[in-house]
Structures are given as structure tokens and as C-alpha cells.
Amino acid sequence: MFSKASLAHAGFGMLNIAIPLVIGMVMHNYWLGVMGAFGSLIFMYYVPVNRERTFTQMVLVTGISIISFPISALTASVPWISVLWIGLLAYLIQYTLTSGKFIGPGAFFLMMINGMLATLHRFPMHFTLMLAVYAVIGAVLSFIFSIIEPKLMGQPLSFKLDLTFETDNLQIAVKSLVYAIFAFIAYFVGYSFHLPNYYWFLVGAISVLQGENFVHARKRQFDYVVAAIVGCLFAWGVYEVIGNPIVLAVIAIILLGIICLTINRNYMLGNFFTTPIALILFKLALPNISNSLIEFRLLAIVVGTTIGLLGILYFDHLMKKQKTLNLKDYELN
Template sequence: MKLHHRLNTPIQSFIEIKKTERLWHFPFLAGICVGICLLIGWFFDQPAYGNLACIGSLVILYFTQAPLSQRMIHLSMCALGFSLAFALGSLFSFNHFGGAVALGVIAFLSHYITSYFDIPPPRNFFFVMVAAVATSIPFEAELIPLRVGLVTMGAMLSVLLAFFYSVFIARKVQEPKVRRKLKKKRYTSIVESLIIGFAMFLALLIGNLLDLKSAYWIPISALAILQGKDLIHTRQRNLHRIFGTFVGMGLTWLILFLEPNGLLLVLIIAVLQFIIELIIVRNYGLAVIFITPLTIFLAENSAGMTININDLMQARILDTIIGSLIGVLVGWFLHHQILVSNLEKKIRGAKLRLKRN
């Protein structure tokens, strides 16, 4: 009976729909934030600008159920973090090694800060994603201020829309429930942050050394796996990631078959964002199916629908497999208590020696 349960658990995780208190209001708000940025870019015939602003608008995903004042401060600080992450990634994108180092530093800082302040999901994920995308954009020093400004404008638009939503729609906001969790030791967060930072550095460097067109997708895939709360959950997310990407590429092919452009493309991306936020808290694997075409349209289509679907499918599947394998390997280290404890002791010992000297 136990063996039967073990065999069914991975399969059940693909079809299980979890219960959630999230209403349709928030997914709709997320779709509006993304859609407005793309719509403005389309209106001024600058789709690349709309895509960059859209990246910043993802800060809406850090919307919390805290009191209004705390919520707006939280979102504003996340918007600042998005801008800094994109700026740092852009500044070091001129060199493959430098870009990988920058991503590793951003991953370390974002994980440590989000752990220290106990920021709920998506935690460090989108800060790293923003930086990874920035490293993939061709380096043009004179355009960095413009690009960072567009990302910042998209982020602040989401903050503004979140404020109006909070005041006029979500008037009755319940106090957040106290989440019981084991209090981590101070050095544990440092060790975890170092491991994740090194993993992101390594993932992007491997992608760059292999000269992959969308190398940024490797660290993103690896980090998505590392969001698992334990080793079993990490393995489960790995299966979901790979399966969802395969099915998502099929969905991408169907959408591209329609040859969407202009307003139709804006609408499709906004609807994809709405669907993702509606189901990601219910079933991660199902959400990945829709995440795949969304990221392709945002990252690969800045200058119009000129995607070679066959080349794209091969590249994205390869990136996902490499990133997932890195995520599982690093996840083993991350959830290896003996290893983490030994690293904690070494850090404490090094700090004591520095004080004595």
C-alpha cells in the first residue's frame, strides 16, 4: 500500500488542484499591469520598450495582504530592487563572466534580504529573473539609462495600480495570518544565499560558455526548482518544470500558428499572465504550461514576431533540461543539513578569528 502511494504521488501532483483563498481580482490586476505596459509600447510603435516596462510591472506579484501602508512600502522597495537588479545586470552584460558574477551577487543579496525580512513567495525569484534577462540584452552603454528607466516606470505603474486597487476595490483587507515557521539561525541564511548565488553564477556561465542564445533561461529554470521547500518538493518541481515546458512549447506553436501581432499579441500576453496567476497557487506544473509562451513572447519577441519555432523549441527545451539538472543538484546541497551545518560552523569560526585579529 505504501509503495502504491509512493508511485502515485508524483503522478497525483500533476493533476492535483490545491485549494486557495486567492480571488480572481488579483490575477486580473496582474494581467492589467502587464497589458498596459505592452499596450503603451504598441501605441507608440515601440514594442521593445513595452516589453522592458512589462518586466518591471511584474513587481505586482509581490502584492501582500498586509495593511495598506505596509503593503505600499513593501511594493515600493521591491520596485527599487527590480531597478537595481536590472541596472547591475545591464552594466556587466558586456562580458560573459562579468554577467555571471553580477547575477550570482544579485542572487546572493536577494535571497539573503528576502529571507531576513521573511518575504512570502515569490521571494527572490523575480529579482534574479530580472537580472538574468538584463544580462541577455546586447550591451549598449548609452541605452542602459533608458532601459533601466523603462523597467522602473513599469514597476512604479504596478505600484500605482496596486494603490488604487487597495483603496477602491480591496477595502476590506484582513490582517495577515501569522505563519508558523522554524526560526532560522543567522548563519543558515548566509549559507543558503551563498549556495544559491554560486548556483546562479554557474548556471549562467555554463549557458554563456555553450554560446546558447537564451542562456538566461538556465538560471531561471534552476531557481524555479530551488523554490522547493525540501528535497522531495524540489524533485517534484523539477518534473513539473520539464513536463510543463514540453507542453508549453506545443501551446506556443499553436499561438504562433495564428501569427498574432499588435493588439492581439498584447491581449494574448495579458490573458496568459491572468491565467498563470490564477492557477500557479493551485498547480505549479499546469502554470508552467502558460509561463513558457509568456516568457518567449516577452524575451524573444522585442522586435516583432520573427521567431523560428523549431530552433526556439530545441533551444528552450535544452535550456530547461540543463537548468533543471543544476537545480536538482544544487537542491541536494541546499537541503543537506549536515553540509549546511558544517558551513555554518566554518563561517562562525572565520568571524571569530577576524575579531581576535
């Protein structure tokens, strides 16, 4: 069912998230483990199908992580600035990765981590910055594993940077702008609700905004909502039954391995495991956290994906309008 390469990739992904979690436990610093684990999600950008540009994408997303994570942490101290920053960052990342024609998760994981860091205004600035550093460590670790994996598996890896981008494509520019505007709206709505971890509104929106058109986005919304609901129920069961941090860490590691195996084959199945990983990691950092966090997650998923769907609907409207104008120009000429 799964090839040797895909199983090995899942193994490297599990090892990647396990290292920060183990270090955090040994040092009795669970935040180090948790934020390092979130940063290790950058490993999802290691997509060999990009061929000679695989290394380029990893260099790019790692560089973006190193720069953007601390900035997001700094903006957290002034929430309205963080909302504006997330909108700007969404455009920059989405435009860069799309115009570069990279195959992979797009801006999703980068925006998820940045969105989370920008919500931490309840913590002192120095502590939030330290969390950003932990996330950067996880991202750098992912970059290292993206070099180790092909070397050990005997796969070709080009170390040549190919930073060529399609900058004259109006559709890419418009799609990135719509992506950013509706990501901003989702983040602002989440902030306005004054809910903990309101970045989940952003996550719900961008999961749908990745869609190519309205029909595709509607299917992604359905898949994401169903997967997230089932994932929340799974996380609720874990919250009720398991409190041992080692067991929680092992579950998170196994779930990430399953994501590595399934995300490219089945979007819904992959996202089912993404939701409980995030909730379990927060349970590690905050052992006394209540189940209400799961309820807030469900609300954010429904509202966020709806905002994302509206964004794709608006983008489709703009593209149809553009085609009509082009047709009229052609007839006049």
C-alpha cells in the same frame, strides 16, 4: 472556484501588463511595451497574505528593481562581469527576502528580469540601458497597482515599513549562499553554450532552488519541466499561426491573468503559462524570430533545473552534516 478578491487581483494584473503593451504599440516602440511588461511581473510580489508587511515587500522589491535593472544592463557589455554580478545579486536578493520572512516568489522574478538584461551584450550599451529603464517603469507601475488594488477592494493596507530581518539564522545564510552559487553556475553554463537568451538556464535553476528540501525540489523540477514543455508547445503553435501584434499582446495579457489566478494554487499550472508569456513577448519585439528559440528554451529548462536540483541536494548534505556536528557537540558537553 475563485473568490471575488482573486478575480479582482487577476484583473489588476492583466491591466498592469496591458498598459505598457498598449503604450508601446501606440508609440510604435515594441521594446517599451515588452520590457515594461516584463517589469510588470513585479506585481507577483503583491501577496496580501503578508498582511501588514505586504507594502514593505512591494517597497523592497521595487527599490531593488530600480537599482539592479540598470546595473544588470551596464554589466551586459562585459559578459564575464555580468556572470559574477548575477551570482552576487542572487545572494543579496534571496538573503534579504528570506531573512525578512516574506511570503511570495522569493528572488525568482527579480532574478529572471535581471538575468535577461545582463544577457543583452549584443546590443549597444545605451539601448540596453533604455530597456532597463522600460523594465523599471513596469516595476513602478506594479507598485502603484499594489496600492490601488487594496484601496478599491476595501482591503486594509499598512503604509508602515517593517524592515525587520532574521540575521542570526545560519540556515538562511547557507541556503542563500548555495542559491547564489548554483544560480551563478547555471548562468555561466548558459553563457558558455553561446545560446540566445541563455538567462533561461538561470530561470530553470532558481525555480528549483526555491525548494525547501531535495524531495520538494525534485517535485518542483518535475512540475516545472512538464509545465515548460507544454508551454513551449503552446508557444510554438502561437509562433506558427499568429503574427498580429495585437493578438499576441492580448494572449500575453490573458495568460498573465491566468497566472495570477493559479500560481498560488498550482505551481505547475502557473509555470505553464509563464513560459509562453516570455516567448510571446519576445515575438512582439522581434517579429522575425525563429522557432529555434523554443528549442533553446527546452534545453535550458532541462539543464537549468538539473543544476538547481544538485544545489538543493548539496544544501541538504550541508544541513545533515551540521546536525551531526551539533549532536556530537551536545554529547561531548
